Amino acid sequence: MLTKRIIPCLDVIKGRVTKGVKFKNNIDLGDPIEMAIRYSEGGADELVFYDITASAEHRPIDIGMVEAVARAVRIPFAVGGGISSLADMERVILAGAEKVSVNSLAVRNPVVIAEGAKAFGAQCVVLGMDPVKSGKCPSGYEITTCGFRELTGMDAVEWAKRAVDLGAGEIVVNSVDADGTRGGFELEITKLIADAVSVPVVASGGAGNPEHFVTVFNDAHADAAIVAGMIHTGDYTIADIKSAMRSAGIPTRMSW
Template sequence: MKKVRIMPCLDMKDGRVVKGVHFVDLQDAGDPVEIAKAYNDNGADELAFLDIAATIENRKTTLEVVRKISEVISIPFTVGGGIGSVEDAKMVLSAGADRVSLSSAAFRRPDLINKLSETFGSDKVVVAIDVDINDTMPSGYEVFVDGGNTATGKDAVEWAIEAERRGAGYLLPTSKARDGAKNGYDIPLLMGIKERTTLPVIASGGAGKMEHFLEAVEEGKADILLAASVFHFGEIKIDELKRYLNDHGVETP
């Protein structure tokens, strides 16, 4: 049986969990520490915390919130947003994170991936890749940075290949077109990355019903299934999702 892990994602802005559509129109979803504890207690296998405004506002991830969350959970915890150096990563890991996630900083200074992998080990390094559809790219997808606001002219799959070569341990592609739309993960994007890399891939952006999670595993070959709003607003319960996946031949912890 294919084994996958379920990863709720806390997108953070101004100290609160928020969720938007296509990276905009943000809605408040609650207190991050309370939500993190609830996910930990209700069967989540991992947790992601992304300070989505940190890079745009040119500041560091909120370490105090990271510390508070780490005190109330016992599952692997990935933190991203505003991590631009080995020292930044060290502070986040010291605050209780198990992994760090980089997007804009990794793209602008790819050698940072090498340095983090060499310093902490590749298992601690997640490279997040925000993309949008661009038919002029070889894969059909272009990398975007700065919270999905800035086009880079770089092909998404080629960047995923380079990230692996430089020492990334995980890849986290998010389709801007699918984010928050609840019409399913971008399966061709997942397939394109899985076919050209060997790393675990975290599916992100677009889950709206249980069938979408199954598609990401069966067709997209995803290893970890990340979602936000369907979990935050109670549209899908994690225990029910796990039962559904198990019933369809997908093993979860």
């Protein structure tokens, strides 16, 4: 049976992993390569790296880091942040990443999803989205860009469907409201999107304990879930999450 994936997320600023709440008050957590190795050996099913200030600083993603990760780990990883063209996507993939996550760029220029899918295959193109609760959109969720700073007026579910039509192979739903709170995933928007699209959906934002993963897989139909603060700080391990999943009867990879 296909197992549900646990994906540690490493937010990187200037070559260091950091963690903040709602993209603010970031604290230093360590070296991205050392952390990638530790999580890979600790049971991570995949990794994701976001160069979180690249977009705002209008600079390309740190390719040296992507190459170093590719040399260091033998599990799949995605990279996002500062991807502003097809050429950027190609650099990341040739550096050894399996997937490229596009977010603000895809909102500004949706055709990049189609171009990326045609050039590298849909499985390489991940749409990251940062929805926030909003009365202005039919689904009740509006897409934000640039690290939650800008509202777009776009409905989250409509955007997800359109992205899949364009060729996105996977969608990461990162709830602005839940991000960094450790109060649990935002189940409503995760389920709305998981049920609306044919491709896998990754829940993101808000994980605080292992039971939150059981809930997001059982109740919100996520195919994978992102974990960050709760393991970065050492409060829990990936094995803790997987043990809870196994106890709840959720398929998970237990040997690594």
